Amino acid sequence: MIECKKLCKTYFAGTPSQVDALTDVSLKIKTGEFIVVTGPSGSGKSTLLHLLSALDRPSSGKVLINNKDTSHKTDKELSLLRRNLLGFIFQGFNLIPIISAIENVALPLIPTKTNREEIRERAVKLLESVGLGHRLDHKPIELSGGERQRVAVARSLINNPRMVFADEPTGELDSKTGRSVIKLMRDLNKKQKTAFVMATHDESLIDYAKRHIKMKDGRIVEDNHNNDVKGF
Amino acid sequence: MIKFSVRNLLKRKTRSLLTLSGIVIGVAMIIALVSVSEGLTMLATEFVGNFQGIFVLQKDVPDDIFSRINLEDAEAIEEMSGVKKASGQIIGIVRGLEGAETEIGLESLTAGYFIGVGPEDEELLASTYNAEVDKGRFLTDNDKYGVVIGSGIADSYNKNVGDKIIFNDIKWRVVGVFNEGAGFMEQGIAIPLERAQEINGFEDDIVTMLSVMPENPDEIDEVVKHIDLRYPHLDAYTAQELGETAGDFLGTIRTAFWLISIVAGIVGGIGVANTMITSVYERTKEIGILRAVGWTQRNIVVLILTEGLVLSIIGGIIGIFLGSAVANAIAGVTGFVVYVSFELVTQAFTFALTVGLIGGLYPAIKAAQMDPVTALRYE
Numbered sequence: 001m002i003e004c005k006k007l008c009k010t011y012f013a014g015t016p017s018q019v020d021a022l023t024d025v026s027l028k029i030k031t032g033e034f035i036v037v038t039g040p041s042g043s044g045k046s047t048l049l050h051l052l053s054a055l056d057r058p059s060s061g062k063v064l065i066n067n068k069d070t071s072h073k074t075d076k077e078l079s080l081l082r083r084n085l086l087g088f089i090f091q092g093f094n095l096i097p098i099i100s101a102i103e104n105v106a107l108p109l110i111p112t113k114t115n116r117e118e119i120r121e122r123a124v125k126l127l128e129s130v131g132l133g134h135r136l137d138h139k140p141i142e143l144s145g146g147e148r149q150r151v152a153v154a155r156s157l158i159n160n161p162r163m164v165f166a167d168e169p170t171g172e173l174d175s176k177t178g179r180s181v182i183k184l185m186r187d188l189n190k191k192q193k194t195a196f197v198m199a200t201h202d203e204s205l206i207d208y209a210k211r212h213i214k215m216k217d218g219r220i221v222e223d224n225h226n227n228d229v230k231g232f
Numbered sequence: 233m234i235k236f237s238v239r240n241l242l243k244r245k246t247r248s249l250l251t252l253s254g255i256v257i258g259v260a261m262i263i264a265l266v267s268v269s270e271g272l273t274m275l276a277t278e279f280v281g282n283f284q285g286i287f288v289l290q291k292d293v294p295d296d297i298f299s300r301i302n303l304e305d306a307e308a309i310e311e312m313s314g315v316k317k318a319s320g321q322i323i324g325i326v327r328g329l330e331g332a333e334t335e336i337g338l339e340s341l342t343a344g345y346f347i348g349v350g351p352e353d354e355e356l357l358a359s360t361y362n363a364e365v366d367k368g369r370f371l372t373d374n375d376k377y378g379v380v381i382g383s384g385i386a387d388s389y390n391k392n393v394g395d396k397i398i399f400n401d402i403k404w405r406v407v408g409v410f411n412e413g414a415g416f417m418e419q420g421i422a423i424p425l426e427r428a429q430e431i432n433g434f435e436d437d438i439v440t441m442l443s444v445m446p447e448n449p450d451e452i453d454e455v456v457k458h459i460d461l462r463y464p465h466l467d468a469y470t471a472q473e474l475g476e477t478a479g480d481f482l483g484t485i486r487t488a489f490w491l492i493s494i495v496a497g498i499v500g501g502i503g504v505a506n507t508m509i510t511s512v513y514e515r516t517k518e519i520g521i522l523r524a525v526g527w528t529q530r531n532i533v534v535l536i537l538t539e540g541l542v543l544s545i546i547g548g549i550i551g552i553f554l555g556s557a558v559a560n561a562i563a564g565v566t567g568f569v570v571y572v573s574f575e576l577v578t579q580a581f582t583f584a585l586t587v588g589l590i591g592g593l594y595p596a597i598k599a600a601q602m603d604p605v606t607a608l609r610y611e
């Protein structure tokens with residue numbers, strides 16, 4: 001479904017402070033996969049996720065979404081692609097502080113034709129499913145770190161995405177809540193074939209994933225399929 | 233989307249109020265200034281429309297107030313061919329009407345000037361100012377302190393025939409009230425010529441101006457020419473010319489007021505744009521998030537512009553009401569006639585919308601062009 005070929009991302013190219021955040025990354029992600037990406041801080045996990053989800057454009061190389069090269073697509077086409085197919089949980093919470101949890105969850109659908117009632121219903125359901133049914137009208141500042149992260153999870157799912165990119169989705173959670181978030185993702189993965197690509201520092205999550213990609217210095221150093229996925 | 237932008241505005245109250253007040257002040261300024269100048273223009277038009285006849289003033293005086301004419305000239309002019317009648321009057325300023333404080337500077341335009349006339353001037357007032365006695369009677373030789381007041385004054389001070397009225401430290405008695413639609417005389421008071429001379433400290437035979445009625449209105453220009461020729465120390469105008477001069481003057485005021493409004497508008501517009509730009513910078517991260525979750529650049533532009541438009545519409549409406557209130561207050565204090573026309577309201581509202589749109593457009597485009605990843609990393 002999403003494929004990248006010889007992806008490179010370079011910051012400050014040609015200057016002494018040049019950073020090669022990604023070098024020659026090639027990868028194929030199929031529908032319904034469940035992938036964990038690990039690697040030391042600065043190894044390029046976030047950068048890879050941004051490029052795969054068409055949030056950012058590579059310095060060189062290609063990203064293909066549903067076999068179509070994204071490099072020729074307009075900004076609008078990429079935005080619509082994100083809106084219709086993809087979900088994103090950002091590193092850090094990236095919630096809008098002045099609006100409530102439910103409004104944050106509803107954000108992706110506001111410019112769409114989906115009617116207000118339906119958006120609300122969906123948002124409530126998602127917040128309930130991440131255990132925040134009692135925190136609908138709280139603003140991010142009134143929520144704990146873990147609760148904020150779960151709001152972000154709910155938001156990434158509001159548009160029924162085919163693939164969700166999760167950047168440190170459990171970084172702020174204790175291991176128990178962290179696992180419950182992973183379980184939620186796994187359930188969705190099983191029932192709706194939603195694909196997940198998750199970047200994390202938490203090595204213990206590797207066992208829950210069907211595929212594990214390890215990065216170092218902007219390159220993929222390991223790409224393993226795990227046939228013995230740990231249950232809950 | 234509209235609901236979302238309204239929520240955004242409500243959540244950022246201080247910013248919204250700042251922007252809003254910029255628009256409100258701009259619109260209110262336009263309404264207040266222009267309505268006053270339009271009111272004055274209307275007054276001037278009425279003035280021109282109602283005046284007939286000829287005015288004679290002393291030549292080369294810096295202001296009409298300094299004009300001094302001997303009544304002998306009136307008699308002589310009346311003898312000229314083509315002249316039906318010539319009489320002298322004194323125009324003066326009413327001070328302390330019913331104990332009111334009149335402010336220097338504004339008073340000449342406010343409710344408050346008197347015209348010293350003789351009993352024989354009734355016809356003249358009717359033909360020149362369109363002022364006819366509606367209630368009571370005109371002045372007679374027996375009226376020492378009798379006055380005929382304009383309907384405007386009668387209304388404002390609730391005076392009627394037989395009432396006492398005080399101004400210029402003298403107690404007068406109202407003997408008549410002029411009709412409504414007496415133009416200039418609506419806010420004027422006719423007093424006996426002798427009293428006017430006393431108030432102004434003039435000799436018995438001195439007046440400020442002469443009013444001349446031609447035998448035949450079609451020959452008015454010739455009569456003016458004759459007077460100018462024969463009496464080099466005098467200056468004759470048709471009322472028409474006088475009205476036009478006033479009209480020119482008001483035209484200048486109008487232009488000045490419009491210019492002030494435009495400047496106010498530009499300043500307001502820049503203020504609005506400025507608050508909106510700051511607000512967009514403050515929201516860099518938020519816009520990055522929206523872009524990341526699939527909002528198109530266009531969605532962002534629409535969002536920011538909607539916010540700007542909502543503020544303009546609200547600001548425009550408040551501004552129109554505030555401006556009208558201010559205009560009415562000005563009218564109340566100074567006695568100016570103000571006129572808030574539908575056109576003016578439309579123009580002011582268009583101004584508000586333009587400010588909101590232009591003020592919002594630049595930040596909106598700026599916001600939409602931000603790179604989402606950079607915006608997300610922005611702290």
Ligand SMILES: Nc1ncnc2c1ncn2[C@@H]1O[C@H](COP(=O)(O)OP(=O)(O)OP(=O)(O)O)[C@@H](O)[C@H]1O
Nearest residue numbers: 011012019021040041042043044045046047048091
């Ligand atoms: N906008 C940028 N300008 C310059 N360098 C950048 C920029 N964004 C990322 N980098 C650099 O690219 C490298 C990869 O960053 P990235 O955020 O992808 O790492 P990461 O693996 O997600 O790290 P972490 O686990 O800490 O989140 C880092 O060295 C980082 O400093």
Ligand SMILES: [Mg+2]
Nearest residue numbers: 045046091167
């Ligand atoms: Mg990262």
